[in-house]
Amino acid sequence: MAGMARKQGSHSDITGPRVRAAALRLIARHGYAAVSMRQIAAEVGIQAGALYNYTPDKQTLLFDLMQGHMTDLLAALEAADLQGNSLARLEGFTRFHIRFHLPRPDQVFVSYMELRNLTDENFAAVEALRRAYEDVLESILRDGEAEGVFAVPDPRITTMALIAMLTGISNWYRAGGRLESDKIEAIYWDMVRRAVTASAR
Amino acid sequence: MAGMARKQGSHSDITGPRVRAAALRLIARHGYAAVSMRQIAAEVGIQAGALYNYTPDKQTLLFDLMQGHMTDLLAALEAADLQGNSLARLEGFTRFHIRFHLPRPDQVFVSYMELRNLTDENFAAVEALRRAYEDVLESILRDGEAEGVFAVPDPRITTMALIAMLTGISNWYRAGGRLESDKIEAIYWDMVRRAVTASAR
DNA sequence: GTCTATATCTTGATAGAC
DNA sequence: GTCTATCAAGATATAGAC
Numbered sequence: 001m002a003g004m005a006r007k008q009g010s011h012s013d014i015t016g017p018r019v020r021a022a023a024l025r026l027i028a029r030h031g032y033a034a035v036s037m038r039q040i041a042a043e044v045g046i047q048a049g050a051l052y053n054y055t056p057d058k059q060t061l062l063f064d065l066m067q068g069h070m071t072d073l074l075a076a077l078e079a080a081d082l083q084g085n086s087l088a089r090l091e092g093f094t095r096f097h098i099r100f101h102l103p104r105p106d107q108v109f110v111s112y113m114e115l116r117n118l119t120d121e122n123f124a125a126v127e128a129l130r131r132a133y134e135d136v137l138e139s140i141l142r143d144g145e146a147e148g149v150f151a152v153p154d155p156r157i158t159t160m161a162l163i164a165m166l167t168g169i170s171n172w173y174r175a176g177g178r179l180e181s182d183k184i185e186a187i188y189w190d191m192v193r194r195a196v197t198a199s200a201r
Numbered sequence: 202m203a204g205m206a207r208k209q210g211s212h213s214d215i216t217g218p219r220v221r222a223a224a225l226r227l228i229a230r231h232g233y234a235a236v237s238m239r240q241i242a243a244e245v246g247i248q249a250g251a252l253y254n255y256t257p258d259k260q261t262l263l264f265d266l267m268q269g270h271m272t273d274l275l276a277a278l279e280a281a282d283l284q285g286n287s288l289a290r291l292e293g294f295t296r297f298h299i300r301f302h303l304p305r306p307d308q309v310f311v312s313y314m315e316l317r318n319l320t321d322e323n324f325a326a327v328e329a330l331r332r333a334y335e336d337v338l339e340s341i342l343r344d345g346e347a348e349g350v351f352a353v354p355d356p357r358i359t360t361m362a363l364i365a366m367l368t369g370i371s372n373w374y375r376a377g378g379r380l381e382s383d384k385i386e387a388i389y390w391d392m393v394r395r396a397v398t399a400s401a402r
Numbered sequence: 403g404t405c406t407a408t409a410t411c412t413t414g415a416t417a418g419a420c
Numbered sequence: 421g422t423c424t425a426t427c428a429a430g431a432t433a434t435a436g437a438c
Binding site for chain 4: 237238239249250253258259
């Protein structure tokens with residue numbers, strides 16, 4: 001059906017993304033519960049009723065944002081195609097995580113702050129995607145431990161610790177700030193590497 | 202005026218704390234904007250109107266919870282009285298942070314998730330307290346760097362990284378779970394120590 | 403200090419004209 | 421596809437009796 005002409009020359013193709021962009025922006029700044037459908041509509045430049053051409057309800061709008069972010073993340077990780085020994089793959093994962101998240105502060109904020117506001121069913125779906133992402137890092141740590149490259153007594157805990165540390169960059173990073181992404185990657189990779197390898201003491 | 206008898210045998214001394222406890226519990230679970238004054242009142246077992254004997258408005262209730270948490274945190278850190286060389290003080294800070302935050306999951310959640318919902322003025326006050334806490338860790342790192350004990354290229358970044366890592370424990374820790382606090386402290390202290398000291402490579 | 407009652411506003415969502 | 425108009429529900433906060 002690709003290329004088939006639509007009967008009505010609609011703005012759907014452009015308004016839909018604009019609705020999601022406005023919702024993401026507003027929810028990141030004020031929170032899901034604090035943002036009204038009217039505010040989102042005003043940001044797009046339409047009336048509140050017209051939003052329901054693009055989402056069945058507010059909950060689905062939030063879910064689409066969060067699921068979309070996690071799907072993009074996993075697809076990008078797959079595309080990064082981490083190779084080599086466990087140390088090289090850990091470096092690849094660390095740099096990938098920073099590079100993917102730094103330019104997406106709103107998505108990061110929403111995805112980590114609005115889990116409470118998902119229905120049980122939607123929460124389970126998003127949580128499964130997040131777990132899949134975490135498991136990639138955990139596997140790298142387990143491999144490195146088995147190879148004797150890493151000293152990681154509890155790979156699951158270390159996974160959570162490293163992801164929290166890396167994701168925390170979004171708490172203070174501002175585009176155009178003191179540090180470039182390259183420099184940040186270098187500093188964090190150094191900490192990650194040291195945190196998982198045996199020390200000299 | 203201590204010990205002066207009150208005219209009316211009121212429940213104020215007990216109802217006030219119960220209001221704050223109920224608000225903390227509900228806001229941690231559902232978020233500030235999603236929790237109504239009616240819900241908080243119902244949790245306490247009073248009517249909504251009666252809440253206004255204990256707080257002038259909903260915003261002040263949130264602010265009191267967050268400011269109270271930060272004040273308690275700083276007072277407890279002061280009481281911990283970290284002593285010794287920079288490595289000993291870093292261990293003390295790490296263990297203090299974990300020991301203080303682990304039993305207070307609701308406070309941690311609210312204090313890190315509801316900053317958006319504070320008015321500008323209230324946000325500034327809470328942020329100043331948070332910054333004071335972070336500065337304690339940053340000073341330890343700078344001292345250790347000067348002494349040649351730590352290898353920390355950017356103490357401010359490392360401060361943010363370590364606090365994010367440690368506070369992230371609250372994302373997965375559940376009381377009565379697989380790991381005891383002692384064990385968690387040991388694992389995290391090991392990661393912190395290695396992350397800030399030169400590696401053997 | 404707590405209650406009941408209420409004023410005033412905003413919310414998510416829908417109906418129907420165009 | 422967007423508009424205007426509207427419904428029903430729930431919000432914060434206040435007033436005044438007890």
